[in-house]
Amino acid sequence: MTTTQFYNPKTIANVSIPNDLVPTNPSIDWQFNPTAIAPGAYATSSKSLYTISGLWMEKFLSTTSQLWCTGYNIPNQSSTVVGIELQLNVLRQSRIEDYLIQLTLGGELIGENYASTINPVQSDQFTGDNIPLTPVGDLNIYGGPGDLWGTTGLTSANIADPTFGIVIAFHSNIIYPHRDICQLDQASLRITYA
Secondary structure: OEEOOOEOOOEEEEEOOOOOOOOOOOOEOEEEOOOOOOOOOOEEEOOOEEEOOOOOHHHHOOEEOEEEEEOOOOOOOOOOEEEEEEEEEEEEOOOEEEEEEEEEEOOEEEOOOOOOOOOHHHOOHHHOOOOOOOOOEEEEEEEEOOOOOOOOOOOHHHHHOOOOEEEEEEEEOOOOOEEEOEEEEEEEEEEEEO
16 A cells, blocks of 8 residues: 655635524635645634524524635546545634535535544533633544545546545534634645555
């Protein structure tokens, strides 16, 4: 087996989505780093994601727009693809959770949604422990050398396609009150071939 280096996207697009948690709340758009699309501040949510406690708090739940990260320029190895790994670095001080972490090809979502149901920065949020809300680098790995994300028939040519990539979105925890900005610093992919 051969594993490539991590590749970074050349294109990141902001796509507004309906808020499944609260249909009347529009998704929160992203502001992009104007200097370059490279590790270190790809995008920052244009306003805080939040949950407000109290009666009818569901009115205040928020979701980010989707970030479509494509154009990875991964060379066609003309080999069988056996694994896809995403290295995602997100700075989130508060109880912001994954909503959508899924592959894309040809403008369509493919495979399984790998969004974690628990915020890894505060994975003990359900125990009631007091957790300091300070900026934490949130480096996560999704997939791996033997993981095709629930896809079948993905070829080396598909991986090299400029429309291949990852779609990312986040949402506020639906129970615990919080308010914070979310910053995406890295969304790198590497591929394992047979």
